Every structure is written in structure tokens, then in C-alpha cells.
Amino acid sequence: MSTGARRCLVIGGNGFIGSHLVDALRAGGNSVRVFDAGAPRPDMDWSGVDYRRGAFDAAADVAAALDGVDTVFHLVSTTVPSTSNKDPVADIQGNLVASVALMRAMIDRGLRRLVFFSSGGTVYGNPSRLPVPEDHPLEPISSYGVVKAAIERYLLMYGKLGQLDPLILRPGNPYGPRQGAAGIQGVIPAFLRRVRDGERLQVWGDGGVVRDYLYIADLVDLAIAAGLSDKNGVFNAGSGVGHSLLDIVAEIARATGRQPAIDFHPARNFDVDALVLDVTRARSELGWQPRVSLAEGMDRTWKAMSAADPVGS
Ligand SMILES: NC(=O)c1ccc[n+]([C@@H]2O[C@H](COP(=O)([O-])OP(=O)(O)OC[C@H]3O[C@@H](n4cnc5c(N)ncnc54)[C@H](O)[C@@H]3O)[C@@H](O)[C@H]2O)c1
Numbered sequence: 001m002s003t004g005a006r007r008c009l010v011i012g013g014n015g016f017i018g019s020h021l022v023d024a025l026r027a028g029g030n031s032v033r034v035f036d037a038g039a040p041r042p043d044m045d046w047s048g049v050d051y052r053r054g055a056f057d058a059a060a061d062v063a064a065a066l067d068g069v070d071t072v073f074h075l076v077s078t079t080v081p082s083t084s085n086k087d088p089v090a091d092i093q094g095n096l097v098a099s100v101a102l103m104r105a106m107i108d109r110g111l112r113r114l115v116f117f118s119s120g121g122t123v124y125g126n127p128s129r130l131p132v133p134e135d136h137p138l139e140p141i142s143s144y145g146v147v148k149a150a151i152e153r154y155l156l157m158y159g160k161l162g163q164l165d166p167l168i169l170r171p172g173n174p175y176g177p178r179q180g181a182a183g184i185q186g187v188i189p190a191f192l193r194r195v196r197d198g199e200r201l202q203v204w205g206d207g208g209v210v211r212d213y214l215y216i217a218d219l220v221d222l223a224i225a226a227g228l229s230d231k232n233g234v235f236n237a238g239s240g241v242g243h244s245l246l247d248i249v250a251e252i253a254r255a256t257g258r259q260p261a262i263d264f265h266p267a268r269n270f271d272v273d274a275l276v277l278d279v280t281r282a283r284s285e286l287g288w289q290p291r292v293s294l295a296e297g298m299d300r301t302w303k304a305m306s307a308a309d310p311v312g313s
Contacts, residue, residue, distance in 0.1 A: 006030045006228060009065055011056065011102070012075030013049075014038045016179040016186070017117065017171075017219065021073060022049060024220045030228075035065040036076075043178060057098045063105040071113045072106065073227060074099065077144070080185040081122050081270055084144035091143045099151045103158055112165040115227040116155055118148045120170035120236050120277045121211065130242070131212075131278035134170070134234045142270040152234070165232050169223060172238035172277050176216030176297060177304035187245065188213065188298065191252050192305050194260065201260045205267035207246040210274040212238035215297035218290040225286045238277030239290045255298040 008025050012018045013034030019041060025032050026048060033050040040046050054061035056076045066072070078094035099116075106114060122145030123138045138149045155166035175188040191201050214237060222237050243251075253259050282288045292300075 006071045007033075007069045008071045008073060009033045009035060009069040010073045010075065011035045011062070011065075012077070012117075013051075013073075014041055015075060016176075017174060017216065017223075018073070018075040019044055019178055020176070020216050020220045021075070021223055024224055028224065033065060033069060035062065041178070056102075057094060059098070059101045059105065062098075062102055063109075066105060066109055066111060070111065071115070071227065072102075072111065073115045073117075073223070074102065075117045077117075079144050079147075081119075081142040081144045082185075082268070084142050084147070085270055088143040088146075091147050095147045096150050100154050103154060103164060107158065107163045112163075113167070113227075114155065114164055115167045115169065115223065116151060117223075118152055118168050118170045118234075119145060120172045120238055121272070121275055123149045123152070123170060124272075124275070126272045127275065130274060131238075131240055131276040132236075133278040134236055134281060141272065156233075159232055165230075167226055167229075167232060168234040169219075169226060169237045170234060170277070171219055172212030172214055172236075172275060174214050174216055174219045174237075176301050179216075179301075187211075188248060188252075188301060189305065191248065191260070192256070192302055195252055195256050195258050196305060201249065201262045202265060203245055203249075203262050204265045204271065205245075206264065207249065207262070208244050209267075209271060210242040210244050210276065212241065212275055212277045213243055213248070213294060213297075214239045214290060215292035215294075215300070218292055221291075222282055222286070222288050225288050226282070229286060231285060235282050235286075236277040236279050237282065238279055239294075240277060240279045241294075242274065242276035243294060251294055251298050252302075254295070255302045 014036035125139035158164040179186040179189040
């Protein structure tokens with residue numbers, strides 16, 4: 001694989017993670033094409049990016065977007081864990097079928113490098129040990145996790161057959177500026193938005209659930225270090241440190257200077273209890289390590305949220 005500038009396609013490049021990845025790939029001298037259903041987000045500079053709008057399940061449009069690229073980053077998901085069990089058939093069609101179609105289209109063109117954003121928070125289910133390493137059994141308890149695991153299996157199968165060079169990232173709970181604050185995925189921006197707007201926080205369970213939070217800049221560093229390397233296979237993408245939801249609330253109170261009120265609700269059956277990722281592989285094979293502490297990441301996220309949409313706007 002060449003080590004110079006790459007010609008990258010970022011499918012889902014208009015989203016939270018994808019938009020930061022686009023920024024970093026471009027800053028690194030790579031050419032970037034985006035394929036995404038949405039209109040280009042207004043909170044970033046798109047100059048130099050070949051932006052194509054289209055639906056991921058429109059196979060011919062996806063295939064056309066492959067022309068002239070050498071590295072594909074796949075960040076589309078039509079579901080999140082909390083919605084996927086409501087319509088698993090749509091989850092399979094929109095994500096698994098469309099992802100396998102992407103793999104076939106790449107193989108047909110002789111394109112080999114596919115970097116897939118899986119999910120460290122869901123593919124393992126409730127892990128038998130923490131921190132959880134990449135070779136832990138996959139026992140997801142949401143359709144989202146089952147579909148992510150199935151996409152991984154196809155990628156690894158085509159890797160074994162010598163037809164693709166797949167690189168799979170399993171992010172835990174990434175957070176940072178540009179993350180949707182609607183509250184569907186990403187508790188930190190959702191809680192910060194509520195605090196900013198003077199609303200109460202909604203917590204499912206007793207606030208003891210533990211997650212592995214990783215600041216977006218660290219995730220993007222890892223995605224580029226891994227994606228543009230000649231490594232194949234699976235990498236956990238977390239901080240390696242667990243924080244409970246109540247830890248996060250305390251950090252939010254510190255960063256914002258406000259003490260939020262909390263409504264507690266019954267725990268949800270698709271949420272795993274505790275998840276901390278073992279990131280030894282990324283550290284040892286790529287020399288990567290997270291640089292942004294939870295406190296610093298929280299401060300940066302709060303600053304961006306306050307500046308982008310101040311209270312009362
Ligand atoms: N954010 C997280 O907490 C998290 C954690 C683990 C894994 N992931 C995975 O990382 C990837 C990126 O996550 P994100 O948080 O940036 O998501 P996001 O929702 O912010 O971005 C996804 C992008 O994909 C686009 N998209 C969705 N469905 C599409 C379709 N059918 N056709 C074309 N474009 C479509 C959206 O317009 C959006 O720009 C996803 O695959 C997600 O499952 C995210």
C-alpha cells in the first residue's frame with residue numbers, strides 16, 4: 001500500500017465523526033470525497049472537498065463515488081442502539097445489505113482498503129471481563145450490534161479471501177463538538193445542551209453504567225493512524241478508562257459551573273452495564289495513545305456548544 005497522500009472517500013462524511021475525519025484527512029494533504037445523504041453541514045469549511053449527495057442503499061451511486069479513490073472510510077449507520085430493535089429488518093437492509101454491496105463494488109473495481117466504523121459499545125454485549133480486548137466473544141444485545149458484527153464478519157471474510165484489506169475500528173463513546181445534541185446518541189453533548197438550556201437531565205438506570213469516553217480528536221488520530229497504515233483487522237478505539245454516568249454529570253457540573261437536576265428512569269434492556277475497552281493493540285501496533293483528558297474534552301465541547309448556539313438563541 002502506498003505511503004504518500006491518499007485519495008479518500010468518506011461515506012457518512014457529513015456526520016459527527018466523519019466531518020472531523022474529513023478535516024484531518026484534508027489537513028494531512030490527502031484528497032477527500034464525501035458521500036452522504038445530507039446537505040453539507042454549515043459549521044465547517046468544505047473547500048477542496050468533492051461532496052456528493054446520495055443514499056447509501058443506492059448501490060449505483062455509491063459505486064460511482066468509488067471512481068478514482070484508493071481508501072474508503074465507511075461511517076454510515078441508519079440506526080443507533082436505541083432505535084435498531086424497533087425495526088431489525090430495516091436495520092439489516094439499510095446497513096448490512098448496503099455494506100456488503102459496497103464491498104462487492106470495491107472488489108469489482110480492485111479497490112482493497114476499507115476502514116469500517118463498527119461499535120465497541122455494542123458488539124461485545126455484556127463483557128465477561130474489563131477492559132475488553134478485541135478477541136472477546138461478540139454477543140450483542142441490540143440489532144445495531146448484531147448488524148455491526150455481521151458487517152465485520154463479511155469484511156474479515158473478504159480479507160481472508162484476499163479480496164479486501166479491511167480495517168475495523170470499534171469506538172466506545174466518542175464525544176466532542178459537532179455531535180448531535182438531540183440526545184439519541186452521545187450523552188455528553190445531550191447533557192451539555194440540557195444544562196445550557198436549563199433543562200433537567202434524563203438518566204436511565206441509577207447512573208452507575210460505565211462507559212469508555214474518547215474525545216473526537218483522539219478517535220480521528222487513531223482512525224488515520226490505523227486507516228492509512230498497512231495493518232488489517234480489528235482495533236478497539238477508546239480511552240481504556242471507564243466513567244460512570246454520575247462521573248459525567250459531575251464533570252458537566254464542573255465544566256459548566258451549574259449543578260444539573262436529574263430525573264431517573266428504569267434501566268433499558270439494550271444498554272450494557274459496563275464497557276471499558278482494552279486499547280493495548282492500538283497503543284503497541286500504532287504507537288497511538290489518547291491525549292485529551294475527560295476534563296479537557298468536556299471543556300472544549302462545552303466551549304464549542306456555548307459559542308455555536310448561545311443560551312437564548
Ligand atoms: N457517535 C458514537 O457514539 C459512535 C460510537 C461507535 C460507533 N459509531 C459509528 O461511527 C459511525 C459514525 O457515527 P457518527 O456519530 O458520526 O454518526 P452521525 O449520525 O453523526 O453521522 C452519520 C452520517 O451518515 C449519513 N447517513 C446516514 N444514513 C445514510 C444513508 N442511508 N445514506 C447516506 N448517508 C447516510 C448521515 O447523513 C450522517 O452525516 C457510525 O457508523 C456509527 O455507528 C458511532
